[in-house]
Amino acid sequence: MNVQSQNKARRTRGRPATPGRRDHLLDTALTLFAERGFHGTSIPELAAAAGLAPASIYRHVESKEQLVNEVYRRAKALLAAALFRAVPVAATAPLREQFHHLWWALVGFARTEPRAFAFLELHHHGDYLDIESRAVELRVLAPIAQVVERGRTARVLKSLPAPALIVTVWGAFVGMVRAARAGYFALDDDVCRSVELTAWDAIAASAA
Amino acid sequence: MNVQSQNKARRTRGRPATPGRRDHLLDTALTLFAERGFHGTSIPELAAAAGLAPASIYRHVESKEQLVNEVYRRAKALLAAALFRAVPVAATAPLREQFHHLWWALVGFARTEPRAFAFLELHHHGDYLDIESRAVELRVLAPIAQVVERGRTARVLKSLPAPALIVTVWGAFVGMVRAARAGYFALDDDVCRSVELTAWDAIAASAA
Amino acid sequence: MNVQSQNKARRTRGRPATPGRRDHLLDTALTLFAERGFHGTSIPELAAAAGLAPASIYRHVESKEQLVNEVYRRAKALLAAALFRAVPVAATAPLREQFHHLWWALVGFARTEPRAFAFLELHHHGDYLDIESRAVELRVLAPIAQVVERGRTARVLKSLPAPALIVTVWGAFVGMVRAARAGYFALDDDVCRSVELTAWDAIAASAA
Amino acid sequence: MNVQSQNKARRTRGRPATPGRRDHLLDTALTLFAERGFHGTSIPELAAAAGLAPASIYRHVESKEQLVNEVYRRAKALLAAALFRAVPVAATAPLREQFHHLWWALVGFARTEPRAFAFLELHHHGDYLDIESRAVELRVLAPIAQVVERGRTARVLKSLPAPALIVTVWGAFVGMVRAARAGYFALDDDVCRSVELTAWDAIAASAA
DNA sequence: AATGAATGAGTATTCATTCAT
DNA sequence: AATGAATGAATACTCATTCAT
Numbered sequence: 055m056n057v058q059s060q061n062k063a064r065r066t067r068g069r070p071a072t073p074g075r076r077d078h079l080l081d082t083a084l085t086l087f088a089e090r091g092f093h094g095t096s097i098p099e100l101a102a103a104a105g106l107a108p109a110s111i112y113r114h115v116e117s118k119e120q121l122v123n124e125v126y127r128r129a130k131a132l133l134a135a136a137l138f139r140a141v142p143v144a145a146t147a148p149l150r151e152q153f154h155h156l157w158w159a160l161v162g163f164a165r166t167e168p169r170a171f172a173f174l175e176l177h178h179h180g181d182y183l184d185i186e187s188r189a190v191e192l193r194v195l196a197p198i199a200q201v202v203e204r205g206r207t208a209r210v211l212k213s214l215p216a217p218a219l220i221v222t223v224w225g226a227f228v229g230m231v232r233a234a235r236a237g238y239f240a241l242d243d244d245v246c247r248s249v250e251l252t253a254w255d256a257i258a259a260s261a262a
Numbered sequence: 263m264n265v266q267s268q269n270k271a272r273r274t275r276g277r278p279a280t281p282g283r284r285d286h287l288l289d290t291a292l293t294l295f296a297e298r299g300f301h302g303t304s305i306p307e308l309a310a311a312a313g314l315a316p317a318s319i320y321r322h323v324e325s326k327e328q329l330v331n332e333v334y335r336r337a338k339a340l341l342a343a344a345l346f347r348a349v350p351v352a353a354t355a356p357l358r359e360q361f362h363h364l365w366w367a368l369v370g371f372a373r374t375e376p377r378a379f380a381f382l383e384l385h386h387h388g389d390y391l392d393i394e395s396r397a398v399e400l401r402v403l404a405p406i407a408q409v410v411e412r413g414r415t416a417r418v419l420k421s422l423p424a425p426a427l428i429v430t431v432w433g434a435f436v437g438m439v440r441a442a443r444a445g446y447f448a449l450d451d452d453v454c455r456s457v458e459l460t461a462w463d464a465i466a467a468s469a470a
Numbered sequence: 471m472n473v474q475s476q477n478k479a480r481r482t483r484g485r486p487a488t489p490g491r492r493d494h495l496l497d498t499a500l501t502l503f504a505e506r507g508f509h510g511t512s513i514p515e516l517a518a519a520a521g522l523a524p525a526s527i528y529r530h531v532e533s534k535e536q537l538v539n540e541v542y543r544r545a546k547a548l549l550a551a552a553l554f555r556a557v558p559v560a561a562t563a564p565l566r567e568q569f570h571h572l573w574w575a576l577v578g579f580a581r582t583e584p585r586a587f588a589f590l591e592l593h594h595h596g597d598y599l600d601i602e603s604r605a606v607e608l609r610v611l612a613p614i615a616q617v618v619e620r621g622r623t624a625r626v627l628k629s630l631p632a633p634a635l636i637v638t639v640w641g642a643f644v645g646m647v648r649a650a651r652a653g654y655f656a657l658d659d660d661v662c663r664s665v666e667l668t669a670w671d672a673i674a675a676s677a678a
Numbered sequence: 679m680n681v682q683s684q685n686k687a688r689r690t691r692g693r694p695a696t697p698g699r700r701d702h703l704l705d706t707a708l709t710l711f712a713e714r715g716f717h718g719t720s721i722p723e724l725a726a727a728a729g730l731a732p733a734s735i736y737r738h739v740e741s742k743e744q745l746v747n748e749v750y751r752r753a754k755a756l757l758a759a760a761l762f763r764a765v766p767v768a769a770t771a772p773l774r775e776q777f778h779h780l781w782w783a784l785v786g787f788a789r790t791e792p793r794a795f796a797f798l799e800l801h802h803h804g805d806y807l808d809i810e811s812r813a814v815e816l817r818v819l820a821p822i823a824q825v826v827e828r829g830r831t832a833r834v835l836k837s838l839p840a841p842a843l844i845v846t847v848w849g850a851f852v853g854m855v856r857a858a859r860a861g862y863f864a865l866d867d868d869v870c871r872s873v874e875l876t877a878w879d880a881i882a883a884s885a886a
Numbered sequence: 887a888a889t890g891a892a893t894g895a896g897t898a899t900t901c902a903t904t905c906a907t
Numbered sequence: 908a909a910t911g912a913a914t915g916a917a918t919a920c921t922c923a924t925t926c927a928t
Contacts, residue, residue, distance in 0.1 A: 090389075093301035097902055107910045118902065178444075181298070218456035221441045222434040226464065229433020230426075239425050248426035256434065256464035276890025277927040305919060315893045326919065484911025485906040506805070509717035513898055523914045534898065597714070634872035637857045638850040642880065645849020646842075652802075655841050664842035672850065672880035721923055731889045742923065
């Protein structure tokens with residue numbers, strides 16, 4: 055009676071389907087979460103934006119919560135990668151140079167992954183983030199912390215508590231990117247250079 | 263002291279309002295919105311937290327949207343007040359001193375109104391903010407902008423574009439408060455003083 | 471006859487729809503709307519009566535308003551069909567005979583679709599009807615109007631304004647059905663025949 | 679402690695307040711109920727239309743249900759009055775003349791109390807009507823029934839079951855008023871006269 | 887008599903998710 | 908892998924009503 059069971063033979067065999075479909079979903083989620091926040095983004099909206107049916111999302115992730123956390127980890131990994139990539143500028147290089155590399159690594163990240171940056175900034179809190187996600191938090195600023203620590207020891211930087219220094223640099227950077235995103239100015243080389251200067255002077259040991 | 267009872271002509275019609283109810287609601291809303299965001303806060307939750315029935319909320323505001331906007335405006339007003347209060351340190355005072363006052367005015371605000379500060383930071387975007395709310399945005403940083411502008415003219419500050427300077431100072435401050443809120447350190451005088459130093463050095467004209 | 475089952479390429483994706491679900495919903499809605507009116511029927515009630523979850527209703531219609539309009543259009547179509555089916559009694563047949571057919575077509579409709587009839591009668595008004603629904607309104611009485619018009623030209627009917635004649639016939643019919651529904655009598659052949667007589671004499675040219 | 683209890687002395691003494699306030703409320707309710715139905719009319723809407731606070735409505739009626747019933751009874755009474763007023767045209771007068779008076783009594787009612795007429799038509803059902811209200815139903819058509827009965831006995835009217843005759847007359851009348859209200863024509867003397875003719879011929883014994 | 891304050895119960899609708907193919 | 912169908916639980920908001928003056 056049930057006609058539909060006739061085409062049983064044409065069951066699609068385990069094809070990877072559109073590969074990167076999952077990546078696409080995570081990417082779309084990044085965009086929406088960055089723009090509207092976690093609670094402001096619904097699964098139907100997300101599905102529509104990703105070109106999927108709402109139900110299909112659950113083929114790729116187990117829940118909305120798991121989804122943000124995944125997106126979060128990816129974004130954080132991207133940021134970490136950008137930072138770590140800048141580190142190898144040998145611990146031997148002058149500290150100012152190391153700072154320079156770090157700074158522009160961040161700039162590169164903010165430029166190539168603006169959504170990831172916006173997302174991280176917006177979601178560093180959020181009770182939907184699981185323990186693992188929160189853990190990543192601290193590890194990321196490690197490279198900056200290292201440089202700063204080294205600088206303090208070398209008396210190249212102010213002898214203030216390290217957190218005070220880190221917070222200033224990171225704050226200045228975030229402030230710059232935010233302002234750019236808000237439209238106050240473009241995130242061009244000139245601006246980045248200017249703020250790099252202020253940020254360095256902020257932490258550099260005062261000229262004797 | 264209670265004005266209401268002194269007012270002889272008080273045409274008390276209907277059940278008298280529980281005094282301070284509306285303020286309490288807005289205050290509770292501030293807390294929840296700051297903690298969980300607009301979309302993460304439901305009316306029933308809010309009502310429960312404020313100690314009234316969900317329906318009663320609508321005696322005080324017309325909609326959830328109107329509510330955030332009201333909360334937003336209040337928070338912004340508080341911040342503006344804190345900043346403007348610091349301004350009168352005569353334009354005649356040394357710039358460093360003006361900066362100092364401004365800085366501690368901000369510190370005072372972040373300390374006495376931590377929720378308002380967190381709220382503003384989290385909600386400066388948000389499509390639920392109406393035009394009026396968004397307009398306030400710019401006006402608030404005006405005092406900072408003024409001091410910076412004056413400093414640049416007087417060659418006391420770096421001759422970089424003003425936005426670069428403002429962004430650094432504001433960013434450093436926000437970064438500091440955020441880090442404190444995240445538990446990295448307490449927002450005590452020492453920390454604030456340290457970051458004040460870095461922030462000033464960030465924008466001060468380099469020692470010749 | 472069922473096209474769907476013949477269609478070999480039926481790309482059955484997703485869970486198959488419970489067949490006739492939508493029709494059942496519209497039918498249940500017809501009943502409730504006819505009994506209690508639009509505003510007197512709530513979605514939860516309707517859902518319960520139709521045997522589905524309130525949320526499921528929105529898989530079939532977009533809103534309660536769209537639902538009434540759909541129900542309205544269906545009922546109107548049923549009535550129109552009943553009337554048009556009666557028309558083909560050749561324009562050549564004696565007018566009395568045409569009237570007879572029309573009358574019993576209406577009787578048939580009122581008997582087989584009592585809820586549709588009640589609903590239509592009840593919802594002559596209603597701010598929830600959209601433009602399209604209102605448009606159907608007029609078209610329906612067209613067959614009656616035609617017969618009446620022809621009769622006037624042929625001097626078989628009274629030379630009164632057509633609306634006066636139509637209103638009498640239609641009013642008598644509605645009055646009869648209403649009274650039957652109210653329990654004053656059963657809508658049996660005798661009653662229908664009696665009122666058919668009165669209705670015809672009402673509009674027939676007075677015996678010279 | 680409670681300051682407000684000091685002005686106990688100025689308790690407004692049993693003043694009839696705005697007299698006719700209750701009438702005004704019932705009248706407003708008639709309008710709204712006639713236009714939008716019982717469930718389509720909310721107490722706040724009604725209060726606003728009547729120039730009262732929602733709470734004040736409960737000074738005059740005990741509940742929304744009691745309110746409709748009161749409105750219903752009033753409307754019914756108005757109709758009954760109109761009809762009974764027409765009866766005294768002595769049972770001695772020719773039946774055609776009695777019919778004529780009855781007809782124009784109805785016309786007068788429909789013209790002077792169009793809202794009451796519309797209301798009655800819309801609400802003769804409705805589960806919010808209590809037993810007493812429903813009871814009125816039958817009594818109202820009594821005058822018509824009497825005339826018809828007398829006419830049948832006198833062989834002036836058709837020898838069909840009385841209900842068939844009554845239903846036709848009443849139906850024609852209602853149909854006419856409805857059509858007028860719907861805008862198909864004005865309820866002027868010509869129209870009323872025309873339909874009076876059809877209605878009479880409908881029930882009059884066929885010319886031998 | 888009148889009304890602002892307050893609310894429990896309800897309204898239409900959406901959401902995150904599961905089911906069945 | 909993908910998705911239409913289906914839903915329990917929620918969401919913002921309204922309503923009829925009572926309270927306290």
